Every structure is written in structure tokens, then in C-alpha cells.
Amino acid sequence: MEPAEANSFVEQAIANGVTVYEDRLEFPEDTVVLVETSVASLAQMTYETGSVRSVSPPGVPIDFVDGLEAEEQADWVQDVLGRTQYGPQGQQAASYVTLLDTGITxxxxxxxxxxxxxxxxxxxxGxxxxxxxxxxxxxxxLALFGDLRSxxxxxxxxxxxHRLESAKVIPDAGKNPYHLLGDRTQxxxxxxxxxPNRLRTFALATTTDDDTPHSGAPTSWSTELDQLAVGRSGAVKQQRLIVASAGNLSPQHDGTADYLAKCDDDDEAEIESPAQAWNTIAVGALTAMNGVGGPTYGATLAEVGDLAPMSRTASWTKTWPIKPDVVLEGxxxxxxxFSTTPNQHSDLMLVTTSRNYPARSFTHISDTSAAxxxxxxxxxxxxxxxxxxxxxxxRALYVGSARWTDRMxxxxxxxxxxxKRAYDVMFTRYGYGQPNLERAVNSASSAITLIVEDSIRPYENKGSGRKLNEMRLFELPWPTTVLRSLVGQDVTLRVALSTFIEPNPSEVARGRKNRxxxxxxxxxxxxxxxxxxxxxxxVGRTATEDQQDDNGSDSGEWDFGYNRRSVGSIHIDTLTLPxxxxxxxxxxxxxxxGGWWKDNRAVDPNRCNARFSLVVEIDATEAEVDLYTEVQQKVAPRTTIQV
Structure with a gap:
């Protein structure tokens, strides 16, 4: 269509319920607009507007990776490269993804x-x-572009x-000796x-089955990840963000009805070490790929929004952390x-960069590595x-942004x-659900989100032992005037508390979270x-026993509940109330x-200082504008109380 007619066409298309994408190609005499609708609707729009010169399908065939020759793939590389705006290098770089993997070409x-x-x-x-x-x-x-198909x-x-770093942890031949897995990572x-001063997100997508079954208990490798995250290990003593894959099942199950049962199998499908580490973000896989345009026979195993067929789960429900933390596209x-095992197809996988450039520019990746x-x-x-x-x-913002899909x-x-028992299947398969980057970014800047970064001295010496020392009280800057005016309306409070624990790798500690x-x-x-x-x-009574205070006002009203949220080192819960x-x-x-710092008086008390981050959000739908205005005028002071 002519450029002058494009805007009016788009307005009318939207009014008729046609999906119109923002992407456009501008030429001297034509504008190309990408829309998604039925053939009948498009024919009617073409007739009514009279501005459409021609209609054609999108220029990239869905199976382009397998269907294009090397030269054609190289042309697509140049197209993407010409549209990519890379960030600055060196000290000005925003942040880095550091891949602990097989290297990068x-x-x-x-x-x-x-x-x-x-x-x-x-x-x-060497x-x-x-x-x-x-x-x-x-x-x-994927770490740079996401799914390159889009x-x-x-x-x-x-x-x-952001930029990339490569830290090769997997040898080109053979594999790392089991006893060196943690050492190689460090x-x-x-x-x-x-x-040392770069903002890094470490990504580890390799696991081991040598520790299976571990039932969520720490292993030598997961313990090393916990030490690295909290900053007790490594040449540089600093906190680190580490993302670890939950691991994949072997494609053994057949049919479309039983794959979730296989993924839930306590003995065969538990997440692999080191993904059970407390301080890391363990990632499982879901899928939104329904096979449209892909295989023309058979049926996809997973429904849109459900667990990806090879993603491992965590069957344990007590003592050890909720894992995986989140699930993303796999x-x-x-x-x-016909086959006795499931099949892969390129159209059911993510598109990414190939190490074989220029022979091949693109290839595929899937499952928990992709996620x-x-x-x-x-x-x-x-x-x-x-x-x-x-x-x-x-970590609190990102994991706290996750939600369960309708399919889940x-x-x-x-x-x-x-x-609360209904949440067991949700947590064991999906963790907290699918994260939403936009929600996490907006939460960090919203006036109706309270973010606290603080530390606490949890224990003090008393006699020959130690006792609980102090608690922090936060006067939340609630927009009380607006909240009281919302008669008959419920609001949702979401709290995420994140801390990095220092692990005790001794054998005696493996069966007890407080050890x-x-x-x-x-x-x-x-x-x-x-x-x-x-x-x-x-709160003081509750702290002493580390049990829910059944007489307390919040004993049963939280969605997940005290017992469910009180595992691991990130604690999330929601509360909906008037x-x-x-x-x-x-x-x-x-x-x-409790913790082993409390039980072991020999540990240096000067380092028994626990950092934590607290993120508190209010969701009040249409009332949020008024909430924002009032919260801007308030401050959240902190009070320290001796336990």
C-alpha cells in the first residue's frame, strides 16, 4: 500500500479486530504492514479500504533453518546484524551473561x-x-537475542x-571427574x-546424574554453588547471581497423555545436581509452541503454557528449597x-546461533538449556x-515476578x-511459574513496591551458647487514605524475602535444613x-520455635502458608484481603x-551478619494511580527490636 494510506488501513484493521504488528518496511512507493487474521477478514479489508496493492505470507518460512542454504542464512545474519544495537564495551558495559559451558565461538x-x-x-x-x-x-x-526466530x-x-563472557567448564573430550565438578566451576x-567489578549473571546449564537420587539434599557441587553465590568461595569474595538448569529427562516416555506423570516421577525425574542449591535460581522449562506450521502429522506432547516434556521436577515438599524457581520456554x-519415544522437530525448538558459521549460521536448542x-x-x-x-x-524481583499460567x-x-495442598503440584513442577521481565522491571521502579536492602545480626553469644538476637520492623508506607476509601475492594500483597545462606557441607548437616x-x-x-x-x-515466640503461630492473625490467611514458604533462602507469599x-x-x-551459626559458637561472630532483600508489592488494579500518589509522600523507617 502507499505510505500515506498505511495509517488509515491500520486504524480500520484494528477496529475490525485484526492483529497488526508494529514492524513495518518503508519503501519510496510502498509500506509493508504485517497483520494476522483470517483469509476472509483480510479479503474484506482489502476490498473495503482499496489501499492494498498485494498480499503475501511473511518472507521468512518457518523452517528456514533447515530449508535455507548457507548463503541464504548468511543474508539473514546480515539483516539481523544491521538492525542490532549493541551496547558499549569495557567499563561502560551494562552487564554480562557469563556462560559456564563448552566455550563460545x-x-x-x-x-x-x-x-x-x-x-x-x-x-x-591450556x-x-x-x-x-x-x-x-x-x-x-539465546543469551543475547532470545529466540532468534522472532x-x-x-x-x-x-x-x-549486555555482553557475553565465556568460562569453559566442560572439556572437549570426556567429562569432568565427579569429585572436581565444584572445583572446576570455582x-x-x-x-x-x-x-572483578562487572555485573555478571552466571549461567550453568550442565548437570550430573551421579548424585541421583538426592531428594533435594545438598551435594558437594550444589554446596559449592551456594558458597560461590554467598561469596564464601572463589578468589574474589563477593555475592554472585547464578542461574542453573534443572536438567533434562531422557526421551523415554511415549504417547501424549503420560508425559507429566513421567516428569513427576519421584525416582526418575527429580532435578539433577547442582540445581538444588539454595542460593541459585534453578530454571525448568515450559512451552508455548503448539506445532502450528511444524510437523504435519502426530501430536505435540505439551499443551501451550504447560511443562516442557523433558523438564525435570522436584518432588520433595518439605525441608529443602522449592525447585525449580522458575520455568521459561524450552x-x-x-x-x-509410530515411534516408541517422542520426537523433536525444528519448528518445536528455539532458533539460535551455530558454531559452524559460515557453513551454517543458525541452529536449534531446546529443553532446560534453552530456558x-x-x-x-x-x-x-x-x-x-x-x-x-x-x-x-x-533474585527477589525476578522470581517474584513469576506467575502460574492458566494451563498450569x-x-x-x-x-x-x-x-494450600493444591499448590504442591504447582511448586514441584513449575516453581513459582513463568517470570515476567516487564513486571520485574516495573516493580523495581514503582512507588507501590517497597524494596529494602539491609542486614541483620541474627544471633548473639549468651553463656556457653547463642540465642536469637534481633528482628527488623518496617513501617510500610501504606497509602492508608486511598486504601480506606476502597470499600468492598480486595487488594493483593506480595512479599519476597531473599537472603544468601552460608552452607555447612559436613555430612551431619545433610538431613536438617537448620544444620x-x-x-x-x-x-x-x-x-x-x-x-x-x-x-x-x-513474632518472638514464632522465631524461637520456627513454627507457625497458630494463634497469630496471619496464621492461615496467606496463600502459600508459613510451612510452604519457609524453605530455602527465598521466601515468597501472597495475601489477598479487603x-x-x-x-x-x-x-x-x-x-x-535457627541455623548452624547459632549452633556453633566457634564460628567468628563478626561474620555472622546476614544480608537480606525485602520486596513488598501491592496490586490494586485500577486504584494503583491513587496509591502511587500517596505513597510518594511517605517514608518507610526501620526499627531494630531485640528478640
Whole structure:
């Protein structure tokens, strides 16, 4: 159509319910607009407007990776490269994704602008820095661009503000000895941290089955990840953000009906070590790929919005952390009706960069490796937006942004949706659900989100032992005037408390969470009819026993509940209540419970200091504008109370 007619066509198309994409191609005499609708609707629009010169399908065939010759793929590389806006290098770089993998190729034109040759390292000196396997280069493409299929089908500019680092932890031949898995990971991190001050998101998409079954208990490798995250291990003593894959099942199950049962199998499908580490973000896979345009026979295994067919789960429900933390796109598999095992197809996988450039520019990746690369990318973008936030805070914002999809909820009977036992299947398969980067970014800047970065001395010496020392009280800047005016309207409060524990790797600690973790932190909200002294007394009793106070005002009203949220080192829960009730509950406590710091007086008391991040959000739908205005005028002071 002519450029002058494009806007009127778009307006009329939207009015008629046609999906119109933002991407456009501008030519001197024509404008190309991408729309999605039925043939009948498009024919009617063409007739009514009289402005459409021609109609054709999108220029990129869905199976372009397998269907295009090397020269044609190289042309698509140049198209994407011409639209990509890479961020600055060196000290000005926003943040980095550091891939602990098989290495990354420097030859690929889409990777080269984001990866300096000096930023390729290896856990073992003398290892070849090239990617001879291809896995690391596939991870790199997703870590920079996400699924390249969407970029290839678009025409818009592509911002890539973050950069890459490579720390090779997987040898080109053979595999790492089991007893060196943690050591190799630490040495790879040491190698990249010759530049210690970069904002890094470490991505580890390799796992081991040598520890299976572990039933969620710590292993030597997961313990090393916990030490690295909290900053007790590594040449540089600093907190780190580490993203780890949950691991994949072998494609053994057949048919479309039983794959979830196989993924839920306690003995065969538990997430692999080291993804059970407390301080990391463990990533499983879901899928939104339904096979449209892909295999023309058989049926996909997973429904849109459900667990990806090979994603592992965590069957444990007590003591050990909720894992995976989040799930992201990992592609789908399909049953062809003939094979005894499921099948993969390129159209059910994500498109990414190939190590074999220029022979091949693009390839595919799927399952929890793909999901881990996507999570690392999103976290790097979040860190680039808020470079001054602690790793603990970024974790709270990102995991706290996750929600369960409608398809996930379909596995819970409607009558059970308000009963805490109904959440077991949700947590074990999906963790907290699918994260939303836009929600996380907006939460960090919203006036109706309280973000606290603080520390607490959880224990003090007394006699020959130690006792609980103090709690923190936060007077929340509730917009009480607006909340009281919302008569008959419910609001939702979401709390995320994130801390990095220092692990105790001794064998005796493996069966008890309070012997493995250096400390535990919990949160509680004041009741509407409680005064602050009564509230602190109630919290003090709860802290001593690390049990829910059944007589407390918040004993059963939280969605997930005290027992479910009080595992691991990130604690998330939601509370929906009348707005007027929330207006009277403006004090929240963060308090300590037991840990091996408390049990071991020999540990240096000067380092028994626990950092934590607290993120508190109010969701009040249409009333949020008024809430924002009032909260801007308030401040959230902190009070320290002796337990």
C-alpha cells in the first residue's frame, strides 16, 4: 500500500479486530504492514479500504533453518546484524551473561560484537577456548537475542545492551571427574573475575546424574554453588547471581497423555545436581509452541503454557528449597504415532546461533538449556536497568515476578484452588511459574513496591551458647487514605524475602535444613487489631520455635502458608484481603530462626551478619494511580527490636 494510506488501513484493521504488528518496511512507493487474521477478514479489508496493492505470507518460512542454504542464512545474519544495537564495551558495559559451558565461538558475526577475545577463559589452563561441541555457542545466541526466530521474522531494531563472557567448564573430550565438578566451576569463575567489578549473571546449564537420587539434599557441587553465590568461595569474595538448569529427562516416555506423570516421577525425574542449591535460581522449562506450521502429522506432547516434556521436577515438599524457581520456554516434543519415544522437530525448538558459521549460521536448542539461557538474558537486562541493586534483590524481583499460567492451573481442581495442598503440584513442577521481565522491571521502579536492602545480626553469644538476637520492623508506607476509601475492594500483597545462606557441607548437616544453612530468615505482618508490642511478642515466640503461630492473625490467611514458604533462602507469599484491612496492617517484621551459626559458637561472630532483600508489592488494579500518589509522600523507617 502507499505510505500515506498505511495509517488509515491500520486504524480500520484494528477496529475490525485484526492483529497488526508494529514492524513495518518503508519503501519510496510502498509500506509493508504485517497483520494476522483470517483469509476472509483480510479479503474484506482489502476490498473495503482499496489501499492494498498485494498480499503475501511473511518472507521468512518457518523452517528456514533447515530449508535455507548457507548463503541464504548468511543474508539473514546480515539483516539481523544491521538492525542490532549493541551496547558499549569495557567499563561502560551494562552487564554480562557469563556462560559456564563448552566455550563460545568468536567467528559468528552476531556474537562477535558482544564478546571480546580477552573475555574467553577456561577452568583448566591450556584448554582450547574454542567451542568444539556447539552447546555454548547455542546458549550464547539465546543469551543475547532470545529466540532468534522472532528476530528473523521482524523488522524492528534489536537492542542488546549486555555482553557475553565465556568460562569453559566442560572439556572437549570426556567429562569432568565427579569429585572436581565444584572445583572446576570455582576455577572458571575465578578466571573471569580477573575483572572483578562487572555485573555478571552466571549461567550453568550442565548437570550430573551421579548424585541421583538426592531428594533435594545438598551435594558437594550444589554446596559449592551456594558458597560461590554467598561469596564464601572463589578468589574474589563477593555475592554472585547464578542461574542453573534443572536438567533434562531422557526421551523415554511415549504417547501424549503420560508425559507429566513421567516428569513427576519421584525416582526418575527429580532435578539433577547442582540445581538444588539454595542460593541459585534453578530454571525448568515450559512451552508455548503448539506445532502450528511444524510437523504435519502426530501430536505435540505439551499443551501451550504447560511443562516442557523433558523438564525435570522436584518432588520433595518439605525441608529443602522449592525447585525449580522458575520455568521459561524450552520448546515442545511430538508423538508421531509410530515411534516408541517422542520426537523433536525444528519448528518445536528455539532458533539460535551455530558454531559452524559460515557453513551454517543458525541452529536449534531446546529443553532446560534453552530456558536457562533465556533466564540469564532477562536477568542481565534487569541488572542493566538497576545496576546498584544487590544480587539478592535482583533474585527477589525476578522470581517474584513469576506467575502460574492458566494451563498450569488447569491441573488443580477448582474446589482446591484455595487450599494450600493444591499448590504442591504447582511448586514441584513449575516453581513459582513463568517470570515476567516487564513486571520485574516495573516493580523495581514503582512507588507501590517497597524494596529494602539491609542486614541483620541474627544471633548473639549468651553463656556457653547463642540465642536469637534481633528482628527488623518496617513501617510500610501504606497509602492508608486511598486504601480506606476502597470499600468492598480486595487488594493483593506480595512479599519476597531473599537472603544468601552460608552452607555447612559436613555430612551431619545433610538431613536438617537448620544444620545446612548458616541462618534462616522469616517475615510476618502485623494484624489489624494488634498493637506493635503484641506483634513483636508474637513474632518472638514464632522465631524461637520456627513454627507457625497458630494463634497469630496471619496464621492461615496467606496463600502459600508459613510451612510452604519457609524453605530455602527465598521466601515468597501472597495475601489477598479487603483494602481497608490492609490499611491497618502497616508493620512487617523480618526475623531470624535457627541455623548452624547459632549452633556453633566457634564460628567468628563478626561474620555472622546476614544480608537480606525485602520486596513488598501491592496490586490494586485500577486504584494503583491513587496509591502511587500517596505513597510518594511517605517514608518507610526501620526499627531494630531485640528478640
Amino acid at each position: 568468536l567467528a559468528h558475526p552476531l556474537i562477535q560484537p558482544a564478546l571480546d577475545a580477552a573475555d574467553r577463559h577456561a577452568a583448566v589452563p 584448554w582450547d577456548l574454542e567451542d568444539h561441541d556447539g552447546h555454548g555457542s547455542r546458549m550464547a545466541g 528476530q528473523l521474522q521482524g523488522t524492528a531494531a534489536i537492542p542488546v545492551p 576455577k572458571a569463575i575465578n578466571a573471569v573475575e580477573v575483572e 520448546g515442545n516434543w511430538f508423538d508421531d504415532g 536457562t539461557a533465556l533466564a540469564a538474558r532477562e536477568i542481565a537486562l534487569l541488572r542493566a536497568s538497576y545496576p546498584n541493586l544487590w544480587p539478592e534483590t535482583i 492451573w488447569s491441573h488443580v481442581a477448582p474446589a482446591d484452588k484455595n487450599r 545446612y544453612a548458616s541462618h534462616g530468615l522469616r517475615f510476618a505482618l502485623k494484624g489489624a487489631d494488634e498493637d506493635v508490642p503484641a506483634f513483636t511478642q508474637r 483494602a481497608n484491612d490492609l490499611a491497618q496492617r502497616g508493620v512487617l517484621a523480618v526475623y531470624p530462626v
